Structure formats: structure tokens, C-alpha cells
Amino acid sequence: MKKVEQLSYSSLVISADRPRHVERALGDLRDGFRAWRLAFALARLDLRNRYRGSVLGPFWFTLSSAFMVGGLGLLYSQLFKVSLADYLPHLAVSLIVWQMIAGLINDAVACMTSVEGVIRQVRLPYTVHALRCTIRNILTALHQVPLIVILFLILGHNPGWAGFLAIIGIVILCLNGFALSIFFGMICARFRDIGPIVGNILQLAFFLTPIMWKPNMLGDIQVWLPLNPFYALLETLRGPLVEGGGAWLAWAAAVFFTAVNCTVAFAFFARFRSRIAFWV
């Protein structure tokens, strides 16, 4: 029999009088990221199990996006009287990024409650669960990349050098996804009504965010758009891929919202981390 020598997670010292909230939350994050291989393996299993026995697997998602982009593209380019070649790249990128954002948030809501069995039986950094949720959604979104590539090739749309800025956009998106997984995962474990509320807000946000429509269709009031965090996030990817960089105000807003999001999530995590096991 093999002896466990390495101390996988920080040793256990708890004092209710001196809770050391911040220090232990940082420890959780550090241990959790160190266990990224576990989070990755679990995320892959989630995907595999979700599409078990299906021939196309996650590519069903790609196929449905393709039909959606095609159908909506034809209809709305007529409604808005814009050329299809102009409208399709916008719609495709917006829709796919939106699907990733919405998927992340919808998953984040159940991020802790769906693994209550594990939380209550095994001592693991909570970071692992949030990381699993984020990685799962990134993997799902990766299946959509071929769709964008094929569409750009057909339309002869070349994002140029600005396209590389999308890498920063992806990092920003993942960072937000992780922070939201922590925050919503916790708060939805405690207050079970928040999940449905979040779902409703997302539905509304889909129409309020320039996904089907373009920002310039708003005319003068489009200066207010950066107040919409979804727009800001969307723009960090759509800007580089479709519009040759994107508005600097949108980038600034994205960085601002990310900072706020991470700060709030960390504060909440530090304060209430020790309660998660009782909440789920």
C-alpha cells in the first residue's frame, strides 16, 4: 500500500475567533488552480456525459447555431435593410459570444448546488467547482469556432491584425466567467430564487444588447451602450473580429466591469466561503 506523502491541500487550522477569511480564500484559489487538471477532467466528463450516445455530440450545438445564424441573418438583413455580407459576420460572432456568456451564467447558477454530493463528502477547494464550470463552457464554445472560420472564409471577411486583440477578449471573458461562477454559485446555493431571476434577466438582456441589431442603429443614444456590461464584454470579441478593433470606450467599460465583478466575487467568497458546505 502506498503512503500519501505529499500534502495535497493546505493543512487544516480553523479558529472561529480568528477566521483569517482573506488568507484562506486566497489559499483556496491557489489550491484550486493547482488542481486545474481535476477541474479540466471533470469538465470534459460533463461534456462527454451530456452528449453520451449522440453522434454529433457537442457539434449539435454548432449545427443549431449555423441554422440560427443562417435563418436570422436572412430575415433580419431584410428587416434592417442591410447587406447580408455586412450583417452575417456581426450576427454570427455576436450570437456565438452571447451563447457562451449566457451558457456560463446559466451554469454558474448551479455551479455549487449541482456538486453538493462532492462538497459534502470530500474536502476540495471550492475554486475547483467554479473552474470546472468555466472550463466546461469554454470547451463548449470552442466547438463553435469552426462555424466562425467557415463563415469568414465564405464571405471573404478578414479581421486583419486587429483580430489578435480577440485573445485579450477571451481572457477577459474567462475571467468574468470564473468570477461569476464563484459569485452566482454561492449566492444561488443560499437563495434558491436567484437562479430563475437570473434566467429572466438574461432573456431581457439578449434583446437589450446589440446581438440581432447593430450599435449604430441606435443613432445618438448609442453613447449609453457601454453601460451595458454585456455589450462591453461582447465588444471585446466582436470588435477585434468584425469591426477592426472595437470602440475604446467599450474596452474601458469591459475592464471596469471585470474589475468590479472580480472584486465583488472575491469579497463574497472570502466572507462566506466557509458557509458553502452548509448552503448546498
Place this chain on the structure above:
Amino acid sequence: MGAQIVSRGVAVAFPLYHAPARSLKKRLLAKAGIRVRTDESNRVVVQALHDLSFEINQGERVALVGQNGAGKTTLLRVLAGIYEPVAGSLRVDGEVGSLIDPGAGMDPDSTGRENIRLRALYLGLDDTTAAELEAEASEFSGLGEFLDVPIRGYSAGMAVRLAFAMATSMQPAILLMDEWFLAGDADFMTKAEERLAQLVQASEIMVIATHNMDVVRRWCTRVIRLEAGKIVGDGVPGDIIGDA
């Protein structure tokens, strides 16, 4: 430095968030000796553990005894670092291995072998140790070709074998154990007992929650009796549970 557990005034209370207060209250009051109260914000709170102070040193084999609902499993989970105490302080030195729920973290759609690899990741093992765990657990489980079948297709007995093999393939310094291991077919039980005994012997500290006084007499050097979340007895087995 050897393994050690030091607990000073540890208390755990469960707020019952998502349950209809009245009916659950009645049910719990009827079943358990634990005190159920309603706190200032009108939530139902189960006071699971009260002001527990004890010290467990290297070489001790401790049995937690008491009625259902006395707080044995909760205390195990506190020691495992799952539930954090709301009062008092706790220090656990040494790698903890918990045999609390054998099935925790198993994925029903993965094969036995994949589950063993997953467990290695849960434990945070490096590749060489993970390979050793895999060899060890697959050999002991005796599942043979079934190791490459998704465990959804396992019989209850086979699932127990696999869970047991995985859980007992690593030797922790501090072994926390709940009573689940008394399941499985007779042939396997003999093998299982041997292996558990080995694990217990080699651990520096063992804490087991059990109703089985035979197990206590055979393995333990110390008994802590819990009642309604409090320690009501602590000493050598003969004094606490009497002679057979």
C-alpha cells in the same frame, strides 16, 4: 512531528435553509436527541455539535459512539475539513484520508478504470502515484474485465468493491471512517476486513464512527461517547462501553 488533532470548544450549527420549518422541526425532534431551536431571524437551526474539546495524539484509535443523530458523522466531517465550526478552534496535523462516503465523486458514466484515475485527481496525486493507485485498486477490486465497463452497469456489490478498493488504496496519516464498510458479499468481506485492519494499523490516528461494539473492542484504544452533540464520555473502551 506526528499527526495530531486538537479541538477546543468546537461547535457546529446547521441552519435549515430550504425546508418547511414546522414539519421538519417535528420530524427532527422526534428522531434525534439534538436540540432544534429557532434563531433570532426565525430560521430553524440544528445545534449539531456543542463545545467539543479533545485532543487526539499519535497512535490513538478512537471510536465515536452514540445514538443516531448524536453528531458522529458531523464530527467526522468537521475533522475532514468539510464543515467549518462556527465557534472554537480546530487544528488537524497530518494528511487526512476519509472513508465517509465510498461513492463520493464517482462518475456513473465512466468506467471503473476512469473512475480510479478521477479519484487520483481528486486526491491531487502526481502521475507516478496515480499509476500506483490504479494498479493497486484495480487489483484489489477483483473486477477484472468489468473495470472497462461504465460503472452504471455494475451491480451494487461490484460498486462497493470498487469504492472500497479506491478508498483503501492510499495510506493516510489520519484515517477517518464511517460505518459504511460493512457491506458487500461474504467472500469480499474477509478480504476487506484484512485490508482495513492493515490500513488501521498503519495509520497514525484513526477515528471511526460506529455502532458495532465488536469493532470498538477489537480496534480502538479510546472511546468518545456523543449524546446530542456533546461529549458525555471519553476513556478506554472498557470504561465507556463496558466489557462484552
